[in-house]
């Protein structure tokens with residue numbers, strides 16, 4: 244019994260301590276919720292053995308079993324009350340850790356089913372309220388994220404950071420961004436007027452956005468690409484010189500072109516300004532020189548179906564048509580020698596009349612026209628056909644010499660140079676040469692090479708006379724102007740024989756006059 248009594252005493256002591264603690268904790272719950280935890284932990288630690296222990300304590304304090312059990316019930320009831328108080332406190336504090344502990348207590352306790360159920364209900368209610376709060380926070384976050392994900396997202400994210408206590412100095416950099424952010428703030432405040440985001444919510448929202456917003460912020464932070472400004476160094480004159488040089492060259496070229504154009508224009512203007520002498524004009528009109536209409540030639544009595552119709556007598560019969568007034572040119576034209584070098588020149592038997600001029604000017608054609616013997620001298624529309632000095636006897640009185648042309652020709656430069664040298668040698672050294680007929684295309688006038696030959700003949704005192712060819716290709720007035728121009732040009736030349744002759748091998752205009760001039764030479768020429 245003594246051991247039993249000792250046991251009872253110890254148990255009673257322990258029970259009193261525990262009850263005292265619990266009563267003491269009832270008063271101190273408000274101050275320290277840990278007491279409640281201690282109390283609950285005591286229950287948790289003892290589990291379902293608490294009732295039996297307490298009933299034993301009641302026996303040891305000399306109460307009957309009923310009283311003991313009622314006391315135990317009372318103790319339990321006090322514990323439940325204690326729990327109720329703790330629940331109310333926990334509701335007020337809304338501490339999540341405490342809530343979890345209380346929930347655990349309700350689930351693990353061996354307290355009566357009703358009290359456990361009531362605890363479960365209250366815990367569920369608490370859980371539901373916390374869930375509602377969480378969901379409201381989520382909605383707030385969602386609203387914020389929706390705002391962030393729209394077009395002005397960057398600015399809005401910055402604004403949220405501003406609310407969360409971030410440095411807003413960067414937002415003041417751009418006034419436009421600031422105004423946009425103010426608008427966004429107003430919108431967000433109007434949308435979420437009831438929900439004021441707490442710092443923790445803002446932290447969560449920031450965490451949710453994660454790196455995306457950080458990137459956006461980085462993008463905001465990144466400086467905008469400024470336009471590349473090309474600075475020109477005023478001291479660096481390398482480019483300037485180059486440009487200036489190009490411009491100068493271009494300017495010089497333009498000036499040269501303009502001057503050439505002006506010179507050309509002035510040449511044309513000068514040519515148009517030439518007033519031919521009345522004698523030249525009357526000669527042109529009398530011989531129907533220049534471009535003429537066929538109807539005009541018919542009215543003048545010429546048969547246009549014949550070759551060189553203007554070389555015939557107007558209104559002449561077929562017998563009269565073949566008549567050449569100059570006897571010399573009635574003789575047969577005979578080729579007798581060709582020379583490509585000066586050593587090949589034939590011996591001088593007859594007075595010679597040579598026909599010189601640029602290639603394709605009509606030298607060979609004029610020979611045929613003068614003698615009316617078509618085909619004796621070969622002609623071609625290809626410049627450079629005559630490549631040697633060809634000698635033709637006209638009867639026993641006169642020698643006609645066809646010279647190769649100079650200037651443009653389908654031949655090698657060396658060959659052309661050789662021709663030119665040969666021609667120059669012939670006209671300057673040939674003793675029996677009585678007259679050089681220098682043929683000039685009426686359309687183009689005298690060219691530098693023609694002037695070279697003129698100068699050579701002047702030096703060698705070789706008599707020369709200008710023959711304007713292809714007069715049928717230009718207007719009569721231009722024929723007269725060209726003749727006048729050349730006469731004026733060669734007026735001072737001593738070896739130049741006036742007047743300038745004007746002919747057309749095609750139309751026959753001026754051919755008869757040329758025969759008369761050349762016949763006189765033949766008649767009075769002496770070797």
Ligand SMILES: Nc1nc2c(ncn2[C@@H]2O[C@H](COP(=O)(O)OP(=O)(O)OP(=O)(O)O)[C@@H](O)[C@H]2O)c(=O)[nH]1
Pocket residue numbers: 600601602603604605606607608609621622623624625626627628629646647648649712713714715716746747748749750
């Ligand atoms: N319209 C017209 N054409 C002519 C006249 N004289 C010659 N021709 C043409 O001009 C071209 C050249 O004639 P040519 O007599 O071969 O000239 P060239 O001076 O002898 O030429 P080269 O022998 O190469 O020096 C030929 O097609 C002739 O038909 C003319 O008075 N009027």
Ligand SMILES: [Mg+2]
Pocket residue numbers: 606607608621622628629645
């Ligand atoms: Mg020829």
